[in-house]
Amino acid sequence: MMQDRDFEIFLATAPGQEAALYGEIRLKGFRQPQAVPGGVVIRGGWPEVYRANLWVRGANRVLARIDAFRVTHLAQLDHRARLVPWATVLRPDIAFRVEASCTGSRIYHAGAAAERIEKAIRRTVRAPCAPDAAIVVRARIDHDLCTISIDSSGDLLHRRGHKQAVNRAPMRETMASLFLLQCGYAGNEPVFDPMCGSGTFVIEAAEIAARLNPGRSRHFAFELLANFDEATWRKLRETRSTRAPTAHYYGSDRDAGAIAMSRANAERAGVTAYTSFQQTPISDIRPPCDQPGLVIVNPPYGTRIGDRAALVPLYRALGRTLAAHFTGWRVGLVTTEPTLAHATGLPFLPPAAPIPHGGLRVTLFQTAPLA
Template sequence: MPLQVTNVQQREHVFVSALPGLEPAVEAEAKALGFSPQKVEGGVELTGAPGLHQEANLRLRTASRVLLRLGRFSAPDVGALEKGLAGLSLGRVWDGRTAPRLSVALHRARFKGPDTVMAAAARAWRLASVERAGVLDEESFEGLTLLVRVEGDTCTVSADTSGEPLHRRGYRQEVSRAPLRETLAAGILVLAGYDGVEPLVDPMCGSGTFLIEGAWMSQRRAPGLQRTFAFERFPGFDATAWRARQARAGTETLPAPRSALRGYDINAGSLGTARRNARRAGVTLTLERQDVRTLVPPAGLGPGLVVVNPPYGKRVGEAEDLPGLYRALGATFRRAFSGWRAAVLVPEDTGLIRALGLPEGRSLPVRNGGLRCRLLLCSLPSPQGA
């Protein structure tokens, strides 16, 4: 395969990564934003005009990271790998002064290990050495991070344009127990069909992530307005064009959510954390201290979406107490939210799922903090005769 280098001046090719199970959410969100996504393993691919990687970072609330494709070439051996790396056009993303880090993924490659790729890159770019990147979703780096993926004989090289993982919106400086990533919360709302207009209730709201993400969705607020990105350090970065892009997104933001948002929790400290996080996010939440077992939602609210991330036992609480809590949660859903839709993130524990006693619906595999989970989506029956 001959060397193929993306002509970033005419078209951009972008890979948007997602948490496992959220690929359909990223695809749906990208379509709603006017992109033309192609769902692939681990995320979606986008093609568009220059600045696409900036737009994706700014607006996609379910994405984990945005990678700008730099080139793809045949690498059946180390010599071809080195030649292909040397032929890449890196001037837009790398100034040549500070060595980039490399994140390496090998799948059925014909040469041994990441160290081989690191050494080939150092020779190709005439560097003394190249540092290997750690886990990108757990750290950030002030310099350039390049991702080198070799699958069979094909090598694909991309630049990380996000920097800090995209779930770090900037508002959540505090968390309660068992925090939920902002991208996962947004993805669950998308998969549950939240429209930004219907009421949204979280009966165990913790630090308020579901509600804040729902408020921003309701306001049509771009999730990246409060943070910085790795692409702002690229040599070819146009600060004026970026500010104009941010300004356009800012003018689309509605002054207040269009939906009623309510949060409940038995822990007063969690409610305080949720209030402070919401204040940093620029939204006002209606929060109340109530036990999920006896919860009474405001009269006249609904129907809408009730969403919850209950304890799993591996994170908070004692496992032996969970079946009773899940039975109580299911009973509250049936009693207080009849006629609503429900979205519940639960561990892959059939006993706990049975304890909820929810109506049959969809069950989607997702991961939360590395744990295998199920997202249960269903409609709660209305009272007979209603």
């Protein structure tokens, strides 16, 4: 049975965050993790697919690679696609769709490749095909090697299922969790976001500290597959290793609506006991507790909200306030503009490469503990 087979599982992330995702996956005990462009590959069976969707905070989606073969022309793809064990994973009563990509291959027309694979599935499983189907079959033809994967996640994994209210330029939860890890956050120190928006950084930090599974509040596409093992999945969901955090997690924002959103999202996430939010302008922020920890902030970018030049005073005020009052705290700042980051006057370490985010490219700037 495919349920017992050992195959490759690909966990996708934003380019530039592969190393951070690898660090998370390695700590969670998955077998043979390997960072590759665009994500991390592990090995396992379908129970590992379930666990990856339920446990991993930084992945955008989880792909189960069910077959791979070499093809050089469409007739060959037509024949080889009919040999894929579709009936072991796809149900005749559940619609599917095929998405294909071609890179450096003699088969160069992705639409034609997708049509051939779709026809093979309809012939072997007799499942309907629909453009909005929840089950997505992904075919990647890279230098004549065709890899067939099932997208086991469905909706992107940043959609945790317990965050409903968002602000105008939200940070995705998956990216936020990896930025926290890149800042050295391990769940045992306070975290403060002075421009918290809808509370993403604060809620992610509290969930990490409480060991709450990020996928606990949602459904996944693998629940619609032919080989779905409901008993295994139920046992995984019911197995919890939560703990009470030893620190507290704080957010502030000058906007009352943002504070209301953050509190509502924290309540739905079940972390109200570990989080506090209050309305405060940047110049008035002060350390929320005696123990130094991590300040992490995603201020407005001039390319999306407001004008870049008009934001310089905001960044300058943030930097001056942190430098004056947050001795011993580390700072992580996410922005599209190095000039805005440097306007804070904070002693940032050399940053890593920018990361694509919502059509932009953002960079994480970090400091050592402020002196």
